[in-house]
Amino acid sequence: MQQDDFDSNAKAIPNYAELSICWMYHSVDPERVGHSLTAMQVEAMPLSRRALLTVYLASCCFELGEVDAAINYLGASRQWNPLRLGARIDWLRRFCEAQLLVCRQDEQAISMLEALSRFPANQLEKLDLVFCHDWLARARYQQGDLRGALRDSYIALDHAQQIQAEASQGDIACRLGMWFAEHGLPLEASRYLQAGLTQLSAISAGRNLCNYRIALIDTYLATRQPTQAMAVLTEQHWPATQEDRYAISRATGWLQAAEAYLQHHDPATADHWLEQAMSIRAASPAFLQRRDIIRAELLLAQGETKRSLQVLQRWRTQPGSVASAHFHELLARTLIKLGDWEHACMQQNLQLQAVTAQHQLSQQMLQADLHAHADWAEIRQEQALVTVRGMVSLEHEREWHRFLARLSRLHIGSEFSAGVIHELKQPLAAMLSYSQAGLRLTQQHAHPDAVAGVLSRIQDTARHATLLVERLRAFLAREPQVGSVFNLNNCVRDVIAWLRPTCEEAGIHIRNWLAGDLPDTWGNPVLVQQVIVNLLRNAHEALADYEAEERIIVVETYCQDQQICCRISDSGPGIDEARLPRLFEPFHTTKAGGMGLGLKISRAVLAEIGGDLRVENSLIGASIVVSIPLAVEPTTPEENEAV
Missing domain, CATH: 1.10.287 (Helix Hairpins)
Structure with missing residues (x-):
């Protein structure tokens, strides 16, 4: 994905293809997509496209965590009547409302997203359900439902693979990797992060990609692979901006570089990168604690044990601080070097407790992953059985x-x-x-x-x-007949010739008004004859017991709206209006000994060639109209079977 794919001329009205590209990549690089969407806004934009653009912008803001801006766009989208805009835009607006609930950590987000995931897929774009299951997974993870979060992530990932949405595949895989990393499973995390970044590297260079690479480097450092960590750091290009969030990302990269060189036994280079990170003042407690741990480890490697202890003591007495197993292990080593065995043993006990807690967290994640895979396998099996x-x-x-x-x-x-x-x-x-x-x-x-x-x-x-x-x-004959170009008038003449003697014996006259310049049509003439025979037989039966001075069946052919039509009318009593809606139901009949299948089969036969059948009452009697498309022979003619 290149930058040009997002660029838009502010004077031109964006088409649906441009908006679809933005929607496809908005979760991977919401900042750049948001700027592109903002540039697309013009006064003369049609209502449907303006509505799409507005909800897309709201979703970009939710991805960026800019909830206030997202609420403004969401409020603007509520002014339009959903009946005018269609089902999909109304679904997208509801999806954005669900995203707002997720950002607010509201439990109702799960039920709302579940309802949206059951929306008829034929009224949405395939990518919509990918994002829906992805956000449903985030909502479940937020509420502590690891099993449900992983299951919905696997569903979203499978849907994305089916439609070859590489951006979504990479984004979901990287998020899975970060979840595994948070639960102390660096090997599983690196597997997902590597796969996701492979797909995203050629698509995006935004903030999400920076965060995913930082997470991958952490997994390498957690598994003592400094060479791989430095290789990823070398590939990372930090955005040239002074914004705080990118400054923290760059500083985190400097800390990772310092830690990697420490693991690589190069304290001089590690000290250089640590000095870079020390320039950041306004940072989170987790960042500051990590920086001090690396600083203390570097001081310990340089033989400055007391200074290392002073740095670590700050976090021992810090109210509300949560120390990691690595912190306790480093503090224990420092105390041992100073000869304080009693406090060193206490730190080792705390290290053991932290490791045990981390192990329990990892076991919980592994069990949830096992159950999620089983759930997803069951879902796929059910889908296969339904298919x-x-x-x-x-x-x-x-x-x-x-x-x-x-x-x-x-x-x-x-x-x-x-x-x-x-x-x-x-x-x-x-x-x-x-x-x-x-x-x-x-x-x-x-x-x-x-x-x-x-x-x-x-x-x-x-x-x-x-x-x-x-x-x-x-x-x-039972064998399928091959379709061909034919003239409906010829079929009608043959059927009238077959049935005229039977009708005349019953005192019923058949009159035909056939268009002289009737165009050809394409299909199976034998099956079309079957339909016309069935309809003429119905007209004959309607008139057989009807008392009238003159009983007439009129067969008319004509061309209307690119359709070849044959209207069969009779001078009988007509059809009861209450029965009209049920005429095409199978086995519905009022004739003694009738099967109730004639009209059902006739409509099915015509549907095979793109035709239709409709019944209506006329001023005198009833009329039934056969309509068949003009002759457009398919590029690969298929045999028309009797259906």
């Missing part, structure tokens, strides 16, 4: 739909096969007539051209009959 069950359930549902579709085709086919047989009568009778005429011409020794003409007519008629049979066979 597998979803896949199995989806496959079973598809197989069930395939079975119902074939059952529906057989049921429909049995009803309109009579129409096909009726259509076959004409070509068969024509073939019989042509063959008799050909036989007579042969007996009369007619010219071969005349006989050939009769035979050609027989051939054409046989092809027509074969085509009718093939259409019926393809309709009833």
